[in-house]
Amino acid sequence: MTVAGDNCLAIRQLSLRVDGQMLFRTLDLAVAPGTVVVVTGPSGAGKSSLLAFLCGTLPPEFDAQGAVWLDGDDISRLPPEKRGLGILFQEPLLFPHLSVRGNLLFGLREGDSRKTRRLIVDRELDAMGLAGFGDRDPVTLSGGQKARVALLRVLLARPRALLLDEPFLGLDDANRAKVRQLVFDEIRRRQLPTLLVTHDRDDVACADGPVVALTRP
């Protein structure tokens, strides 16, 4: 899997070490636009560290070798905010001090006037089936609603690729399928290369893409 054309998220010759110990075998993979590559592995195999490396938030005690490429550029040395990678964690992590709208405005790229930005956000909320939720306190939302706001917040930042860290795990059965479908639909519609870290078999089935297992060296 070394096909790394344009519009791809590609990991090249990546190895992560802590105290000289390699976390997993050297990793090479490429994710094409609109596909979801699933990464699995036992706990402690370095799945979260892999995502942190991709985002650029790996703690300094890690020794990382290799590179991550996006759309034909090596983004390994860029700060997190310049990489164009969006991430969804297991918890929605809506900023508790901002309203739902505030969270979305934080995500939305700058540019337009204040008023236009608010209009954009409210329109998107509407499209997500959350009309009138703009002024709500994030803690008052249900799990499914929070997940939707988190997804919307990531998408408003216009990422060029998406990272998913078991994002459906915290949801109840009814919501899980719905939110998963929503996320995957958006990925395909926007043709985002996506890396999904998960244990869940249904996730793997729905992702309908290549599966990579992290293995100990």
Place this chain on the structure above:
Amino acid sequence: MRRPGILILLLVSGVPTVAGLVAALWFGLDAAAFLRVLNTPGVGLSIASSVWTGVSATLLSLMLAHVVLAVANTGNWRRRLTALSLPFLAMPHLATGIGVALVLAPSGLLLRLLSPWATGFTEPPDWFSVHDPYGLSLIAGLMLKETAFLVLVLSAAQSQAPTGRLLLQARSLGYGRLKSWLVAVAPLLQQQIGLPLAAVLVFGITNVEMAIPLGPGLPPTFSVLLWSWFVDADPQVHAQAWAGSLLLLLVTALTVLAASRLASGVGSLWRRWAESGSRLRRERSLRGAACTIMGGMWILGILALVAILLRAAAGPWRFPQVLPSSTGADSFAAWSAALPGGSNVAGTTVVLALATAVAGALLVLPAAEALRGDANGRRKLGTCLFLPLLLPQITFLFGVQVLLVSAGIDGTFAAVLWSHLIFALPYVWGVIGPARAAIDPRYAAVGRTLGAGPVRVWMTVTAPLTLRSMLLAMALAFSVSVALYLPTLFAGAGRVATAATEAAASAGSGTLRLAAMHSVWLAVFPLLAFAAAYAASAAVFRHRRGVPR
């Protein structure tokens, strides 16, 4: 970014402490002065009463705090307990001491309340109910403050250990509330509170703030004796104060050492008690006794506050009358007249306290940022910042003063501010450090991946989430600064007058009315600071229940 913040913090706290201690050793080692100290009549008794009052107040406060927490361990009561002890935490030692003196004195509020209907007194009796030779009123005053402090320290430690489950386990094995706590939880907590407990003991032995208004008179406690030597103009007596402050350091160190040896002995007795399997029979009456003492202390504390206000506002106040005969406009005019530069003193106190709060938070924030992911580093830094609280203030502040004089900056606002920071930083760090670390690092990661740079993420995500802790930390720093007497006296070279220095000076010369007037500021300013911090913290993010408290 990582190192400088921590380094600056350590330098601000450590340099004056270490330098002061070295200077104290350098100038204090004077054999002739030592001999004069040892030949002072009553010096042995004076040292003994320092140790006796400090040790008994610490022990009693610790026992009381544990029993009260054991009894009030359901969620609601714990919160109420913290709220109830807050006024006593906020009120400085000096004001509490002056207030307790105004309650317990023969002509004090307590006997006025009981006379003449219960006691038959129409004149104040000839009692030593304060300044008593056994230091009992001093012990009571110290207990009032330290029990409240230890209750707070213990409940903070409680949230670090699985105390709820341990308690439930012990109670399901048939132990009562008290023994469950004492055997299953208390030993765990004791391991965590070693430093604050040592600070309480050191303060108990070496303080002047409470010993001046309440402590024994002939001879006074050793630190008060040193203090009176220090303000003496004779250089020979001054040298005596230097040598004596080293003796105080030695006595304190030995006492703390003995206490820690004793504690390990008590620990093994404790284990045997736990292994004995005995279920306490008379637990109910023990708990009742503790609650009664606690209630009595609470009433004493409230009376102390009332007594300060009454005494400050009163004109002539004949003995058995509970309320002064004249209050109101004329006495308020008398008050302003009686306070030379009164508004200046209040102003200096507030400005100094505000500066301490702001500078403290600014100094701590970079270090909190640098150590957010390093629990071990946070603990080490906390210990380092706490060390000055384990020294007798009088000893290293003597040294600090000499250094300030030789640098030519004694008596300046900056010097006093610096000395206040030494004592405020451990508390500011204790609140902000853990609060910053408790913020899920993924919030910042989310912010960064959404396109915000590190500065913007700090301003828009991290800072708001830490804001409530910052407010609380600043209120703490503010109240610490208001309360500080010796640092203000020494670093200010007697030229910086705050409510604390004026109150202590008046209490020392026995003019209790003036002392009460200054104590009003001492009592009111910290309470206002906490009230403002709580109000602000409730008002910001009022509609955001998810923001950490």
